[in-house]
Amino acid sequence: MTSSTPRIAVIGAGPAGLMCARVLQGHGVGVTVYDADAAVDARDPGGTLDMHADSGQIALEDAGLLDAFAALARPEGQAKSRRDHHGTVLAQFTPAPGDEAAPEIDRGQLRRLLADHLRPGTVRWGRRLVRVSPVGAGVHRLEFADGTTAEADLVVGADGAWSKVRPLVTDAVPHHLGVCFLDARFDDVDTRHPGVAEIVGDGHMFANDNDGRAVIVQRNSDGVVRGYIAFRAPLDWHEQAGVDLTDRHAVRAFLAAEYAHWADPLRALVTGNDSDYVPRAFHALPAPLTWQHVPGVTLLGDAAHLMAPFGGHGANLALLDGAELAHAVAEEPSLDKAVARYEPHMFARSGNLAADANQALTRFFATTTPDAPHLPPDHAEEHRRYVARAAEYRARRAETAHTEG
Incomplete structure (x- = not known):
């Protein structure tokens, strides 16, 4: 970024929004996160997440939190089994020793881990966004249910499936x-x-x-x-x-x-x-989903590419979205250029995965005949792909940094 101090507002203190804020602060960029919840643990956050080596773990590494994650994660939780409704085991997967391609962590643990590593006061809890309006030159006005308002040079919609920010860039709805x-x-x-x-x-x-x-x-x-x-x-x-x-x-x-x-x-x-x-x-949102760049606004995670949970890609992509947007903001000369760099990569990364996840869910719950079952994935091969893609991602990033340097 140039020497000016942009006003960056992240809407939503889920994994995507918190990750974005953490990496921004690591670059010395100021940010405020707004969330409707009264506190980080105000509601049941849901079950468990597998953090993929090629996405979620890369973001956690960028945030300097990979070791803290590893202290909480459960590599043994990668085990999976598939049964028919009679209880017959159809397939099983047990992770090999040292396999950390997709260890599990509770959603609540991940949210608290990220929130606890932000500067005090970064998250404004109890701020439910009710309206966001453009006021010109890429600036947007935020109005909250408690009557407070704010203005931002960049509004980052990390506010999930029913995002209040999404309508600024697309009319797509889940x-x-x-x-x-x-x-x-x-x-x-x-x-x-x-x-x-x-x-x-x-x-x-x-x-x-x-x-x-x-x-x-x-x-x-x-x-x-x-x-x-x-x-x-x-x-x-x-x-x-x-x-x-x-x-x-x-x-x-x-x-x-x-x-x-x-x-x-x-x-x-x-x-x-x-x-x-x-x-x-x-x-789910239509997939693949893209939009034309709108000055002063962009989306992360479910707000951008809500998908079926099959494959566990949603949260992992959300974390990588947050980290990559933060890097772009820190490294590009303007917010507009940062968003223009971030969005095409996010579209390319998420589009096919979202479409595939939605199709997988449809197949899994389809009425099938006993001689044509929906077969489970090969989890061992899936883990090998996570590790290989992680290496490819890091190699591409290193090459880009070398070229730009």
Whole structure:
């Protein structure tokens, strides 16, 4: 950047926004992050994330946080198994010793790790953005629900699926992918739910039938397993079925009937949870998604390329988005040139991955015949690709730095 001091506002203190702020501060660039949450741990952040060597881990390295991440991460959590609804194991993957291509970390741990390594006061908690308006020359006015306002020379939309910033650059909106799910939790799983612990193992277990139903369970830290009971359904499925989502027993009775043909050990994942059921749904933006550059605004993460969670690319791309935008802001002579450098690379990196993830989800939940199953990926080969692409990325960046130097 030139010697002027730009006003940079990041909307959203998720992984993308926090990463962007951390790397900006590492370059000595000032930034303010605004988030609607009252605090970093004000809500349940969800389950676990795998940090890929070719994206999320590169961003963490850029932020100087790779060692801190490694202290929290679970390489053993890379283990995966696939079963049919009878409980028959169809495929298994156990990471080899030293395999750290995609170790797991709880979402809440990652968010706190990033937030704790920002300068005090960087994040303005409890600031829900309600409106952002251009005022000229690339400057935008931010209006928050508490009545406060601010102006920024660059507004970075890291505010997720339902971004308030996105309409400034595109009229694209998320669409429902036809799959809904219920998030459930099992606590002190090794003691209280040994059957669940055995099925999930150290990492993930996926099971599905031929009628668009699935159960996905993930080992988290502190003896917790998160379960996702997923099925093809419209957004208002519970209204059509007459199910009160706030009534755990009513939801459980509905699921018991829906999954009655599943084996008993797998049905325990559907009806034996300790928590209430939290309804969620899969949405995605059109993919690949691009837009024409708009002065003074850009997007990161889900705001830019919301996709199905298959492959675990969303959070990893979000982190790399944040780091790369920050590098561009620090290294280019103007904010406009920084965004013009960042966006084409972000489009190219995310577009095909988003399209592939959305198609994978559709295939996984499709009604199939027993002789034409949706086959699981080769995770060992997937890990080799992460490591190879990480080496290629670093080589390209080193070559670019050498050429520019």
